[in-house]
Amino acid sequence: MGVTPAKENILKRIRQALSNPAPLPFPQSEGNASIFHPAPDDLEVVFAEEFVNLQGKFAFCTDEKDMVQQIQKLVAEKQWTKIYCNEDKWNDNFSNTINLPTCDVSVTGCEFLVARTGTIVMSAAQQSGRTVSVYAPVHICIAYTNQLVYDIKDALQLMKEKYAGNIPSLITFASGPSRTADIEKTLVTGVHGPKEVYCFLVEA
Numbered sequence: 001m002g003v004t005p006a007k008e009n010i011l012k013r014i015r016q017a018l019s020n021p022a023p024l025p026f027p028q029s030e031g032n033a034s035i036f037h038p039a040p041d042d043l044e045v046v047f048a049e050e051f052v053n054l055q056g057k058f059a060f061c062t063d064e065k066d067m068v069q070q071i072q073k074l075v076a077e078k079q080w081t082k083i084y085c086n087e088d089k090w091n092d093n094f095s096n097t098i099n100l101p102t103c104d105v106s107v108t109g110c111e112f113l114v115a116r117t118g119t120i121v122m123s124a125a126q127q128s129g130r131t132v133s134v135y136a137p138v139h140i141c142i143a144y145t146n147q148l149v150y151d152i153k154d155a156l157q158l159m160k161e162k163y164a165g166n167i168p169s170l171i172t173f174a175s176g177p178s179r180t181a182d183i184e185k186t187l188v189t190g191v192h193g194p195k196e197v198y199c200f201l202v203e204a
Contacts, residue, residue: 043115043148044201050118051199054176061202068093071107071140071200080104084136086128106136106194111162111171112147112155113199119175120199121155123168130170139174139194144204 048058061067071094075083084103085095094107108128112121120141124130133139149155152173159167177197 047115054118056176057198059200067200067202100135105138106132107140110143113143116151119173122172124170125168134193138196140198142200144202146204
């Protein structure tokens with residue numbers, strides 16, 4: 001099938017455009033300066049507000065002992081019986097099953113918390129791996145105040161520095177529970193991931 005006059009006309013215009021590229025409308029947009037400037041509030045406050053706005057559940061912990069007690073109290077109140085945790089640091093405190101697909105809740109750490117968007121950043125390089133935060137109906141993330149950054153750009157830069165050219169094969173940005181509005185325009189949570197997400201932020 002030959003090229004039609006209309007198609008040839010379109011191709012000609014594309015070739016002309018490529019030979020005479022238009023200048024960038026915002027030449028400074030690829031600079032190092034962040035578009036978003038840190039808020040005057042502490043990053044803890046900014047993250048907590050954004051995370052809760054996304055239907056996440058937030059708790060501040062004065063230290064690790066306080067964090068363990070708060071999580072154990074939550075587990076008892078919710079009557080969760082199958083807790084999956086693949087983090088060496090917290091296995092003894094929380095984990096009582098090795099069967100991720102049938103657990104009630106999973107407990108993980110994170111790489112960073114992004115305050116501006118209320119986002120938990122995780123990666124395949126963590127002990128919990130790729131799937132732990134997604135498979136369980138409830139996800140509990142334990143984070144520390146020294147993991148807080150303001151913007152996603154800051155998190156990505158620190159990931160590059162942390163892994164020195166060997167970036168993990170998967171980086172996940174989780175902003176609250178899984179949700180979609182594809183079903184008759186109605187917001188539904190827990191469709192392709194956890195229905196509830198908790199973040200316990202520990203003072204570091």
